[in-house]
Amino acid sequence: MTTKNDDSAIYALSQQSKPLDDPLEAIKSMRLEQLAVCKLKAEKEMQTMKAESTPDKNKQ
Numbered sequence: 001m002t003t004k005n006d007d008s009a010i011y012a013l014s015q016q017s018k019p020l021d022d023p024l025e026a027i028k029s030m031r032l033e034q035l036a037v038c039k040l041k042a043e044k045e046m047q048t049m050k051a052e053s054t055p056d057k058n059k060q
Helices: 002-016 023-059
Strands: none
Touching: 002 023
16 A cells, blocks of 8 residues: 555656646646545545454454
8 A cells, every 4th residue: 555655646646747728637737636635534434444344343
């Protein structure tokens, strides 16, 4: 997962230097960034839920 995050950071940095003249491309870029944030948040929540449920399985 670390590599995935590193790749995302490198990509984000490379995209910052490129001005977006096309409004639709700017919207697409913004939505993709929002989607990436949502995916990371959901992944963290799933890991937290999994970690919380693991001790319960051991008790049974």
